[in-house]
Amino acid sequence: MTTSTNGAFDRKPFIAGNWKMNMDHVQGITLLQKLAWTLSDAKHDYSRVEVAVFPPFTDLRGVQTLVQGDDLDVAYGGQDLSQFDSGAYTGDISGQFLNKLGCKYVLVGHSERRTIHNESDDVLNAKTKAAFKHGVTPVLCVGEGLEVRQAGTHVNHTLEQLRAGVSGLTADQAAELVVAYEPVWAIGTGEVAGPEDAQEMCAAIRAELEQLFGADTAAKTRLLYGGSVKANNAAAILKERDVDGLLVGGASLDPAEFANIVRFESHLVTD
Numbered sequence: 001m002t003t004s005t006n007g008a009f010d011r012k013p014f015i016a017g018n019w020k021m022n023m024d025h026v027q028g029i030t031l032l033q034k035l036a037w038t039l040s041d042a043k044h045d046y047s048r049v050e051v052a053v054f055p056p057f058t059d060l061r062g063v064q065t066l067v068q069g070d071d072l073d074v075a076y077g078g079q080d081l082s083q084f085d086s087g088a089y090t091g092d093i094s095g096q097f098l099n100k101l102g103c104k105y106v107l108v109g110h111s112e113r114r115t116i117h118n119e120s121d122d123v124l125n126a127k128t129k130a131a132f133k134h135g136v137t138p139v140l141c142v143g144e145g146l147e148v149r150q151a152g153t154h155v156n157h158t159l160e161q162l163r164a165g166v167s168g169l170t171a172d173q174a175a176e177l178v179v180a181y182e183p184v185w186a187i188g189t190g191e192v193a194g195p196e197d198a199q200e201m202c203a204a205i206r207a208e209l210e211q212l213f214g215a216d217t218a219a220k221t222r223l224l225y226g227g228s229v230k231a232n233n234a235a236a237i238l239k240e241r242d243v244d245g246l247l248v249g250g251a252s253l254d255p256a257e258f259a260n261i262v263r264f265e266s267h268l269v270t271d
């Protein structure tokens with residue numbers, strides 16, 4: 001992520017916390033309150049670094065109430081959505097419902113959805129389009145498993161997922177889209193892809209978006225890295241030119257740790 005001489009970033013940094021299947025609706029409120037207090041104490045400038053949380057569906061109404069009631073500048077989103085608008089799809093959640101709850105974002109194709117729920121590239125493309133249809137910005141997750149990484153085909157593999165996910169989008173949608181590169185071997189394992197690994201893939205993703213949608217569009221799309229991010233490695237990853245933010249799992253459940261990740265710029269000065 002490069003900065004201009006006035007300290008502005010090329011793209012607004014985006015720090016997102018994916019709570020996964022953690023935190024019931026009472027715990028979720030407490031976590032968000034603590035995060036907001038911590039960031040407020042630290043005088044966090046939300047206009048400089050955007051913050052979002054992705055709670056379980058059952059927490060979203062409580063999160064909405066807290067965000068509205070306390071006028072918090074924290075965005076929130078769903079961890080998944082249906083590719084369909086409504087109907088006989090037991091257990092699924094429509095993008096329309098997420099929109100109605102004030103969700104700004106929704107995760108699409110997290111590796112845990114791709115593997116545990118066998119979500120295909122075609123389904124994820126339909127979900128990406130459904131998100132846009134309902135006015136919710138998709139965060140499309142891509143990334144390779146350990147075997148692919150060891151075989152050295154991780155760039156091709158990840159770009160194939162990307163191409164499938166963005167197929168049929170307009171340039172405006174591609175510019176608004178957020179892409180999260182999450183090497184599966186680094187998720188929840190303590191194994192972190194090095195900053196250079198994150199940069200290699202984010203640069204490849206941006207180059208692919210440039211091919212597909214043009215340079216002006218690709219310059220706007222925000223690219224995140226995710227996988228065992230902590231406060232002590234966030235700043236180094238975010239120093240990379242094409243990495244615009246982080247998708248944080250485990251560390252987002254600790255408000256002090258997550259707030260420190262959000263405040264990565266204070267670590268940039270001292271690193």
Ligand SMILES: O=C[C@H](O)COP(=O)(O)O
Nearest residue numbers: 018187188227228249250
């Ligand atoms: O969505 C977040 C990613 O799966 C990373 O999770 P993690 O930070 O626990 O490794």
